[in-house]
Amino acid sequence: MIHGPDIQTAHVLNEALPYIQRLAGRTVVIKYGGNAMVDDALKTSFARNIVLMKQVGVNPVVVHGGGPQIGRMLDALGKESRFVGGMRVTDSETMDLVEMVLGGQVNKSIVSLINQHGGRAVGLTGKDGSMIRARPLAPRADEDHPDEIIDLGHVGEVEHIDPAVVHLLEHNGFIPVIAPIGVDEQGRSYNINADLVASRVAITLGAEKLLLLTNASGILDDAGELITHTTLRDVDAMIESGTIHGGMLPKVQCVREALDAGVGAVQIIDGRVENAVLLELFTDAGVGTLIRH
Numbered sequence: 001m002i003h004g005p006d007i008q009t010a011h012v013l014n015e016a017l018p019y020i021q022r023l024a025g026r027t028v029v030i031k032y033g034g035n036a037m038v039d040d041a042l043k044t045s046f047a048r049n050i051v052l053m054k055q056v057g058v059n060p061v062v063v064h065g066g067g068p069q070i071g072r073m074l075d076a077l078g079k080e081s082r083f084v085g086g087m088r089v090t091d092s093e094t095m096d097l098v099e100m101v102l103g104g105q106v107n108k109s110i111v112s113l114i115n116q117h118g119g120r121a122v123g124l125t126g127k128d129g130s131m132i133r134a135r136p137l138a139p140r141a142d143e144d145h146p147d148e149i150i151d152l153g154h155v156g157e158v159e160h161i162d163p164a165v166v167h168l169l170e171h172n173g174f175i176p177v178i179a180p181i182g183v184d185e186q187g188r189s190y191n192i193n194a195d196l197v198a199s200r201v202a203i204t205l206g207a208e209k210l211l212l213l214t215n216a217s218g219i220l221d222d223a224g225e226l227i228t229h230t231t232l233r234d235v236d237a238m239i240e241s242g243t244i245h246g247g248m249l250p251k252v253q254c255v256r257e258a259l260d261a262g263v264g265a266v267q268i269i270d271g272r273v274e275n276a277v278l279l280e281l282f283t284d285a286g287v288g289t290l291i292r293h
Contacts, residue, residue: 016282023281024057026208027170031198032110033065034215036271043113049277050175051119058281059170062121062177063201065194066106073101084142084150086250090191095154098191099125102179111177121175126182127189129165132158132197134182134190156182156190158197161204199254203261210258211280212251213271218289219244219252229290232259259293266291 030050036042053060070088074081074097082089090098107123114121126132134156142148159182169176180197182190195212202210219227219235222243230238235252238244244252248268255266269280269288280286 012283015284019282020056020058023208025059027059027061027202027205028053028209028211028281029061029063029198029202029205029207030211030213030277031063031065031194032213032271033067033194034213034271036213036276037064037066037106037110038068039272042271042274044117045274046271046277047110047113047117047119049275050114050121051117052278053281054119054173054175060175061166061170061201061205061207062110062175063180063194063198064102064106064110064177065180066102069106070098070101073097084152085140086247087137087152087155087193088191089150089152090154092154095189095191098154099181099189102191103127103181107177107179114175114177119175120173121177122169123177123179124165125179126192126197129162130183131162131165131178132180132182132192133160133162134184134192135159136184136190154188154190156184156192158182158192158200159184161200163201163204166201166205193250195251195254199258199263202258202263206262208264209281210255210263210266211277212254212266212268213276214251214268214288215270215272216248216268217270218268218287219248219291227289228286229292232256232291232293235291255291259291264292 036046050060103125111121111123137152137155139149139151142150166176180192180194182192217226221227258266267280267288267290269276273287276287
């Protein structure tokens with residue numbers, strides 16, 4: 001006898017079909033961070049989502065963060081963190097720790113989990129294949145002491161992305177997992193905001209979609225309700241009115257950069273929801289905000 005749950009499963013699979021057909025053979029860049037990286041159930045569901053994407057013909061590219069993990073390591077070593085404009089001041093010693101945590105511990109744990117669930121993930125930093133050429137961010141004023149100009153040290157921005165190593169992996173059935181560490185012409189390493197790296201990677205790869213996992217439901221209206229679909233024009237109006245503010249502002253700037261450069265759509269999704277990636281990509285409901293030009 002066919003039971004209700006079985007019928008519902010068939011309905012969900014049928015609902016997913018047009019989305020799978022639309023994305024088959026296309027690249028989707030996923031910025032992975034927040035609670036989805038620390039909760040065991042969410043980590044497992046994320047890994048399985050990425051494997052399933054590859055299995056149905058979509059090419060996922062993962063760019064991950066790791067700020068809390070870096071902070072815990074620095075605390076354990078008794079090294080104080082200083083932030084200016086939300087960015088960690090990073091001297092040479094701290095940069096060594098950042099590379100160890102991001103490029104080693106965090107990156108390899110993501111790779112291992114994806115592979116445990118049947119994927120073929122390969123971990124990278126921007127140093128591999130000279131993929132991410134970086135330059136240092138300009139010194140900036142401290143919010144608490146406006147007259148004090150702070151050199152952020154090894155905090156960088158993306159100057160150029162060379163996609164050759166990512167193309168090589170994609171074309172051979174592998175899933176790239178990228179730590180946001182870049183390198184300059186002199187071989188100096190830089191820690192770069194993962195949202196910015198994900199946006200530039202999506203642009204360079206001509207991605208169909210960019211997904212930004214967050215610890216928020218998405219973009220909310222003045223009443224605190226989730227906005228499921230919007231445009232850049234509406235986003236501008238919400239910034240002007242103050243509806244979009246705080247930590248959502250830099251994410252929206254990444255959205256703008258990606259859409260202006262030809263990425264098909266950007267989705268800010270709630271990484272606290274199990275199977276958030278599949279729900280947003282392959283169902284009618286979704287779990288975040290879809291933004292188009």
